[in-house]
Amino acid sequence: MxxxxxxxxxxxxxxxEELSAWVRIPSVSSDPARAGEVERSAQHLAAELxxxxxxxxxxxxxxxxPAVFAEWLGAPGKPTLLVYGHxxxxxxxxxxxxTSPPFEPEVRAGRLWGRGTADDKGQVHIHSKAVETxxxxxxxxxxxxxxxIEGEEEVGSQHLGDLLRERATDLAADVVCISxxxxxxxxxxxxxxxxxxxxxLEVTVDGPAADLHSGMFGGAIGNPINALTTMLGxxxxxxxxxxxxxxxxxxxxxxxAERRSIAALPFDEGAxxxxxxxxxxxxxxxxxxxxxxxxxxxxxxxxxxxGFQGDGAKTVLPARAGAKVSCRLVPNQEPDDIARKVAATLxxxxxxxxxxxxxVLHGGSPYLAPTEHPVYALAQRALHRAFGKPxxxxxEGGSIxxxxxxxxxxxxxxxxxxxxxxxxxxxxxxEWLDLENYRRGILSAAYLYEEIAxxxxxxxxxxxxxG
Amino acid sequence: MxxxxxxxxxxxxxxxEELSAWVRIPSVSSDPARAGEVERSAQHLAAELxxxxxxxxxxxxxxxxPAVFAEWLGAPGKPTLLVYGHxxxxxxxxxxxxTSPPFEPEVRAGRLWGRGTADDKGQVHIHSKAVETxxxxxxxxxxxxxxxIEGEEEVGSQHLGDLLRERATDLAADVVCISxxxxxxxxxxxxxxxxxxxxxLEVTVDGPAADLHSGMFGGAIGNPINALTTMLGxxxxxxxxxxxxxxxxxxxxxxxAERRSIAALPFDEGAxxxxxxxxxxxxxxxxxxxxxxxxxxxxxxxxxxxGFQGDGAKTVLPARAGAKVSCRLVPNQEPDDIARKVAATLxxxxxxxxxxxxxVLHGGSPYLAPTEHPVYALAQRALHRAFGKPxxxxxEGGSIxxxxxxxxxxxxxxxxxxxxxxxxxxxxxxEWLDLENYRRGILSAAYLYEEIAxxxxxxxxxxxxxG
Numbered sequence: 001m002x003x004x005x006x007x008x009x010x011x012x013x014x015x016x017e018e019l020s021a022w023v024r025i026p027s028v029s030s031d032p033a034r035a036g037e038v039e040r041s042a043q044h045l046a047a048e049l050x051x052x053x054x055x056x057x058x059x060x061x062x063x064x065x066p067a068v069f070a071e072w073l074g075a076p077g078k079p080t081l082l083v084y085g086h087x088x089x090x091x092x093x094x095x096x097x098x099t100s101p102p103f104e105p106e107v108r109a110g111r112l113w114g115r116g117t118a119d120d121k122g123q124v125h126i127h128s129k130a131v132e133t134x135x136x137x138x139x140x141x142x143x144x145x146x147x148x149i150e151g152e153e154e155v156g157s158q159h160l161g162d163l164l165r166e167r168a169t170d171l172a173a174d175v176v177c178i179s180x181x182x183x184x185x186x187x188x189x190x191x192x193x194x195x196x197x198x199x200x201l202e203v204t205v206d207g208p209a210a211d212l213h214s215g216m217f218g219g220a221i222g223n224p225i226n227a228l229t230t231m232l233g234x235x236x237x238x239x240x241x242x243x244x245x246x247x248x249x250x251x252x253x254x255x256x257a258e259r260r261s262i263a264a265l266p267f268d269e270g271a272x273x274x275x276x277x278x279x280x281x282x283x284x285x286x287x288x289x290x291x292x293x294x295x296x297x298x299x300x301x302x303x304x305x306x307g308f309q310g311d312g313a314k315t316v317l318p319a320r321a322g323a324k325v326s327c328r329l330v331p332n333q334e335p336d337d338i339a340r341k342v343a344a345t346l347x348x349x350x351x352x353x354x355x356x357x358x359x360v361l362h363g364g365s366p367y368l369a370p371t372e373h374p375v376y377a378l379a380q381r382a383l384h385r386a387f388g389k390p391x392x393x394x395x396e397g398g399s400i401x402x403x404x405x406x407x408x409x410x411x412x413x414x415x416x417x418x419x420x421x422x423x424x425x426x427x428x429x430x431e432w433l434d435l436e437n438y439r440r441g442i443l444s445a446a447y448l449y450e451e452i453a454x455x456x457x458x459x460x461x462x463x464x465x466x467g
Numbered sequence: 468m469x470x471x472x473x474x475x476x477x478x479x480x481x482x483x484e485e486l487s488a489w490v491r492i493p494s495v496s497s498d499p500a501r502a503g504e505v506e507r508s509a510q511h512l513a514a515e516l517x518x519x520x521x522x523x524x525x526x527x528x529x530x531x532x533p534a535v536f537a538e539w540l541g542a543p544g545k546p547t548l549l550v551y552g553h554x555x556x557x558x559x560x561x562x563x564x565x566t567s568p569p570f571e572p573e574v575r576a577g578r579l580w581g582r583g584t585a586d587d588k589g590q591v592h593i594h595s596k597a598v599e600t601x602x603x604x605x606x607x608x609x610x611x612x613x614x615x616i617e618g619e620e621e622v623g624s625q626h627l628g629d630l631l632r633e634r635a636t637d638l639a640a641d642v643v644c645i646s647x648x649x650x651x652x653x654x655x656x657x658x659x660x661x662x663x664x665x666x667x668l669e670v671t672v673d674g675p676a677a678d679l680h681s682g683m684f685g686g687a688i689g690n691p692i693n694a695l696t697t698m699l700g701x702x703x704x705x706x707x708x709x710x711x712x713x714x715x716x717x718x719x720x721x722x723x724a725e726r727r728s729i730a731a732l733p734f735d736e737g738a739x740x741x742x743x744x745x746x747x748x749x750x751x752x753x754x755x756x757x758x759x760x761x762x763x764x765x766x767x768x769x770x771x772x773x774g775f776q777g778d779g780a781k782t783v784l785p786a787r788a789g790a791k792v793s794c795r796l797v798p799n800q801e802p803d804d805i806a807r808k809v810a811a812t813l814x815x816x817x818x819x820x821x822x823x824x825x826x827v828l829h830g831g832s833p834y835l836a837p838t839e840h841p842v843y844a845l846a847q848r849a850l851h852r853a854f855g856k857p858x859x860x861x862x863e864g865g866s867i868x869x870x871x872x873x874x875x876x877x878x879x880x881x882x883x884x885x886x887x888x889x890x891x892x893x894x895x896x897x898e899w900l901d902l903e904n905y906r907r908g909i910l911s912a913a914y915l916y917e918e919i920a921x922x923x924x925x926x927x928x929x930x931x932x933x934g
Contacts, residue, residue, distance in 0.1 A: 196682060198682070198782070200780040200782070207745050208743040208744050208745040209743065209744020209745070210744065212743060213865060214765075214767045214769055214793050214795065215663060215665070215795055215863070215864050215865030215866050216760070216863070216864050216865050216889075217743065217760070217864070218760075218765040218767045218793070218795050218864065219750050219751065219759040219760055219763055219764075219765040219767075219795065219864070220748055220749070220750045220756045220759040220760050221743055221745045221748065221749070222745060222746075222747070222749045223767050223768060225699075225767075225768035225769075225770070225771050225790070226699070226703065226766075226767060226768055228696070228771075229695070229696040229699035229700040229768065229771070229790075230699075230700040230703065231700070232692075232693070232696035232697075232700065233696040233697040233698070233699065233700020233701060234700060236693065236697065276675040276676065276679060276684060276688055277675050277676020277677065277786075278674050278675040278676070278688045278689060278820060279689075279819070279820060279821070279822060280689070280819055280820045281687055281688065281820070282687070282688070282689045282818065282819070282820035283686050283687045284686065289687045292686040292687040293683070293684070293685075293686055293687050296686055297686075298681075298685040298686035299693075300681045300685045300686075300690050300692075300693060300784055301690060301692035301693055301696065301773070301774065302681055302692075302774050302775050302780075302781060302782060302783050302784070302785070303692070303773065303774035303775035303776050303777075303781070303783070303785070304692050304695075304696070304771055304772065304773045304774060304776075304788065305771065305772055305773075305776045306768070306770065306771045306772075307768065307769050307770035307771060307791065308769050308770035308791055309770050309771075309772045310770075312828060312829075313667040313769075313791065313793070313828040313829040314769060314770070314791070315665070315667070315769060315793055315865075315866075316769050316770070317767055317769070318769070318770070319744075321771065323692070323696075324774065324775055324780065324781070326681050326685070326780070326782055328681070328682055328685050328686065351749065352746070352747055352749070353745060353746060353747045353748070353749035354746070355746060361779060361780040362779075362780040396682070396683070397682050397683050397684070397685065397686070398680060398682030398683050398782075399682050399782075
């Protein structure tokens, strides 16, 4: 039996070859023409997992793309870990911007380049290679392991909720581990303990029945763009707070401990600002940039339109204007409640001379990990062993609705242990995976399985805190 | 010699045939492919005027489309009247909405339908048929008459200023008459004594260098749409006044007399509102709808754009947003001054986290007629004789920059004596001219020439009042 790290080092080139073979399958779930490739990707993964001593491997069809389920139940009395990931990938447009073709993975400068290398095939592969490594080094897994690798994450995990409900018994576990996020930065092992939620509204303002001449009617007929800008312009106060009654009612304040922990992170704000090209950082008074991004709710217009958008000067008083309004939410805000409050405020602010409609397009709840659960300390130990340094707790400003879907369905802590990087181009051309993170990721997963083997299983484990 | 009215009645069908022949020439000045048709329209008009005893008829080329000049100088010692009009027409799109083809004029229900029937060939024709009628009934014109019929009005009268400067001696006159506007309503003879001016700005707000993810960056990077709506939303106060410092400084208040005159007009506000499809009339507190439209300045957003405008929910923090902002101006506001003030206000309101650029796209000064000049009383008499009722003084909310161009260049009163109707579709499918207005228009023009024959010519005539 070889030592875990020695085995990984000895076989890393082959592991990368195997990952590359999977990446070559263009499993773009948003492209109906590639449904067969998503199916092929599932079959490919299933075959690999079957070769790794799984006690059960199945392809679970859905009304959309199939998921792969596998389990290793050879550790009676030990905790059960459910690993979640996905085998579908983002589209690749614009294709011309890729340095090497997205589905012809290539190693350059210590990175594996290709669509899905980081998001999420590479991170799923980390777990399968951890399984292989533990079997090679110990002849068995120290825990019971289940994997659910879905095929629809990039199209909104449409049938994940159904799977979690219908397969609840199959998926029963003590802890969930999701490897689909990024580390805080290079060589900063990280556990993600919070995600923002989202509510996304579309507001439409109707005035006259058709576009009117701004000279013949201007000044006596309500202008939908004027109305919309008046309404939207009133939604922030000068301190950058959202001026919607009740908006902050449910917000859980940052604890002093978490503020200290965030302040201690190796955050290069100047480099971050330069990466955006924006002239200055801004936001709600009284909070640092990371606090604003991770722990404070927002109201951002994602789009606006109305009237004449071409070159030159067309003197039109438009019939209609509209905007997309997105609020990022933090615990314990709930999307339905915030959507209602924003809609009511917009309707209250609307001048009488226009008609306002607000539609809720999308929502997702925020997530805050139950870091008092013992698995967090165990995961910290695993990452410390793999990276040679203790991991940080971080949050993400974005929303990953399936985390709450899984957390709510299982009632178990969801460990967000990711090995990507913030600039990995997960949804852009030239996606890459750092191969040193891949190597340390395999070690981290193997050590995690080892660490939690002796975790005391409490049937009363607190579900994830949520709002 | 026949009486004027009897001659018009006897020859009206032929007049309409002649006008129709001219309307058949598709002189769309905005369409480069139809430059030859604009030339043909000029030649057609020149030939007609030559047949009407003109002492001089010339086609004046410009860098764009040609104008037609004609003069009848057979009344030494009598006043000289310059008639302005245009022989180019608007485009016809969408063609499918025309009941009869735009360049195949057709008489239906007492109207002549076709592109240019009202704007402005029909109104120019009114003057040429008045000339023919006076020659037929009196053997001569009672005044000296000049006509300048340009070919670029629908593309902004780009070379009119040049013509007025270069041909100043040819165009010298005591009074200018422009027949290119509408009557207040059916059977309401009207003199237009005021026009609003215009300044048209484009404001661009730049934030990050490229679109960012609203989850990963929202709350800490300035959002150009949020900034733009905050800026634009602050430009009106709750009473509907424009909140730009100095905006109203130069505004000449309505006199009590003009307010009474406006209030006495046969304005059906309910019908007007229904024609717009808007739910309610609105505007600056303390003014009636007509006062708001004619005598109060405005600030209207004519267009706005930024971020994601498609279906669904894209969570983008956009790199840029922009808007078109049009201010209608009243005497004595000047476009350059107002543009500067609006731009300065937008820049002052801009958050520090975005960059704002304001471009001035277009401007035109407001016009207020010198109604104390004796020609206004004479024109009222002429219209009274033609329509059997005294005309009203009205204004228009729109801007006709060439009126100020002519007024400023000549320093003479510009009589705006129009025979169109507000709903004549001048710039839309199914343009029409009321043939009874056409008939009374010919009488009005003939009577106007008669009325001003004995007007005392004062070399010190006040130029048009202007701001």
